[in-house]
Structure formats: C-alpha cells, structure tokens
Amino acid sequence: MSKKFTELAKSIVSHLGGKDNVADVYHCQTRLRFKLKDAGLVEKEKLEQLDGVTMYLLNAGVHQVVIGTHVKDVYEEVIPLIALSPEMSQETEKASLTQQVIDFIAAAFQPVIPALSGAGMVKAVLALLVVFKIIDNTSQTYTMLNTFADGVFYYLPLILAFTSAQKLKTNPILAVGVVAMMLHPNWTNFVTAGEPVYFFGLIPFKLATYTSSVIPAILVVFVQSYVEGFLNKIIPKSIELVFVPLLTFLIMGTLAFSTLGPIGAIIGSGLASIFTYLSVHASWVPAVLIGSLLPVMVMFGIHNGIAPLGIMQMAQVGYDSIFGPGALLSNMAQATAAAVVAFRAKDKRTKQIATSGAITGYMGITEPILYGISLPKKYPLYAAMVGGGLGGLYAGLMQVRRFATGSSGLPAVVLYIGDNTMGFFWNILIAMGITIVTTASLTYLLSLKFEKNESTA
Secondary structure (H helix, E strand, C coil): CCHHHHHHHHHHHHHCCCHHHEEEEEECCCEEEEEECCHHHCCHHHHHHCCCCCEEEEECCEEEEECCCCHHHHHHHHHHHCCCCHHHHCCCCCCCHHHHHHHHHHHHHHHHHHHHHHHHHHHHHHHHHHHCCCCCCCCHHHHHHHHHHHHHHHCHHHHHHHHHHHHHCCCHHHHHHHHHHHHCHHHHHHHHHCCCEEECCCEEECCCCCCCCCHHHHHHHHHHHHHHHHHHHHCCCCCHHHHHHHHHHHHHHHHHHHHHHHHHHHHHHHHHHHHHHHHHHCCHHHHHHHHHHHHHHHHHCCHHHHHHHHHHHHHHHCCECCCHHHHHHHHHHHHHHHHHHHHHCCCHHHHHHHHHHHHHHHCCCCHHHHHHHHHHHCHHHHHHHHHHHHHHHHHHHCCCCECCCCCCCHHHHHHHCECCECHHHHHHHHHHHHHHHHHHHHHHHHHHHHCCCCCCC
C-alpha cells in the first residue's frame, strides 16, 4: 500500500457519508466507483475540493470519484477503512437494465486487458521481426513466439469464465471447469470428424468450435450462476461439497453442448458477419463515431459496453477495426487539446492539470483531461471531437486495423503492424497526424476567444 494516500482515502470516505454508508467499491483506470446506501449523505463540493480528486460523478447509482492514474494506490487505502458485507451490498440503488449489462461486460473484460495487452505486444514484436526479416514465418522461433501471444486468445473462454463468475458471484473454479469441457481435445476431435454427436443417444450436441470464442463462455457462466445458486439452496450443507459440483457439471455440460454453446456460437458468427460487412462496406463509420464521440461515451460509461466489441472482433476475425483505431485517435485528440490549453492558459492550476493530463493522454489515459480540462472549458472538447472524427474518417477509409489489443496511447501504434505489411502502421500514423494538426489548430483558435479573460491566479 502507498501510505501517502491514507489521508486522501479517509477524506473521500468521510465525504461519501462514512464507512457505514459504503456498500461496495471498485476501481477502473482512473476512478474509484462506490455503491452507497444513502446518496443523500454525499458532500459533492467538499469531495471536489480535495487535493487529489479531479471530479465527482453520479451515473446509474454508481458514485464515481475521478482520481487519475494512481487510483489503485488510493483504492488500497480505502479498503481498510470500510467494512463490507453481503447484506450491505443488497441495499444499493438499483441501476437500469442497460447499465447492469454494461457493468457486467466491463467487469468481465477489464481484468483481461493486461493479458491481452501483453499478448498484443508480443504480436507486435513478432510482426516487426518478420517485416525486417530477422526471423522467417516458417521457423520454429516464429511458431513459438506466436504461441506466446496466441495462448491468451486460444484460452480466452476460460479467462472470461473466471472473470464473469467473479462478477456474478458464482464459483469461478466451477465456471472454468464447465467451460474447459468445451475446449477439450475430445470435443475438438468430434468437431473435426464432422459426425453427429448424441448424448445418451437422444440429446443432439451441435458441432461448434469454442476456442478463442467470447459469447458462449459468458452465456454458459451466466446460466450456471442460477443453476449453482439453486443447487446451493436445495442441497444440504453436509453434502453440498460433493453434489453441487457433480450436478453443476452434469447439468451445465449438457446445456453447454446442446443449447447454450450453439446459441453463443450463432451470436458470435452473426457478430463476425457484421464486423466483416462494416470492414468492407462501411469501414469509416466505426472509426468516425468512436474518434469523435468517445469522450461523450466515457462520460456516460457507454464505452465499457463498446470496447469489448473490438476484443470480440479480434477473437472472431483476427483484427480490430471497430474500436481500436477510433479510440487511439480520440485519445491523441484529447491529449493534443490539453497540450494547447497548457500552453495558452494563464491560470497556474489549469496549466498544471493540462500539462500532466496531456502526458497521460498521449499514453492512453484521458479521463483527467476530460474531467479536469475539457468539460470545464468545453472548447477543448469540441476541438478534440472534430480532430478525432477527421482522423477517424481517414483511418476508416483506409480500413486501418489493429492486430492486438492494448492501451490506446502512442505505444499502441506498433499494434497496427500485422498481416506481414507496414501499410496499416503508416496509415494510422497519417491519421494521427491529421488528428493532431486539426485538434491543435482548432484548440488554439478557440483559445484566442475563451482564454483571453482568464486570470493568472
């Protein structure tokens, strides 16, 4: 833990109504997210005056305290200050169905991002080694490096089973065990052979491949959470250790291969068809929408439901053109707008926030910019949206795609090297140039009007 954030953590908890008012807390890349028993106890003004807090937001019953990239350190200081219990968690405000779905998707995918990012960087290194002819794509070294990167994607269903089970508060090990059945070599052999499979000679198991899939695993774990919960209620405690896992495996194994897995595979195939259609016939649409509107999506938490589409597309077709390019360009636009504000603003605190925000923005973290600069001043937000949209238009028309996932900052440009070509890499650099020049010009011109009356305090 980082003790220097102890007082900040104490103050945050205090202004949220005290430890007894906290029902749950977790964090994303820049925000502490609280679920409270009584929203009326929140002292918004005092929270936002704390040194170390950028902004307080309330969205669908979740109280968000924007901290910055050191949010994990503050989170580790908050945890010892509060006492959570299952009873308290049930007393929180009820979020809408849409928000619940988005929260579930975010909870399932966010823990996976570091692994996907690491695998992505290995893919990028591998692509560079091939492009510069350091290794051959038929060599054993190529095969093994590719294995290092593909392992995460191949077993992605197992990882998502674990994270989904954690969110659904069901047994994550049993969830992994059920989904592992779907990846077993015996089932793969059945699929490869192409012969019909009947369980007990009666129940048809539809032949489908589940490796590297997303939807089937999540759907199976979702249903398992209810099956397991029901079994835990009706089976006596003295024998539940044996019979709950036994019946869970038998029931969910049957459902996974006969119904849930095939449904998930059909949904996944449909998504793949949509992704392919967009990539070929309307490649500019996703990049323009994400490039221009990502800041608005972040404000309302919608991005948590959209970002996984890029991961799904990558699992289905091997690349992401839905989310990655637009997100990278939007972040470059916001970082550039903050850099211009840092240059133009007279207020010292604004300069400090804008300077640090620009640095983290170019590395892919833009929430400090959004809540500390763009929303209060507005004109940097407008300039960034135009710049991100224009860069996205070029990237979309050039059908730019990334071949691995990772933080959408400057280091992510190497993720656009793939398919044994540098073409996507050069085009994302051109798109970034369009975004940066456009955003910088617009932000500067608008600052001539909006910054002239600012104080120097």
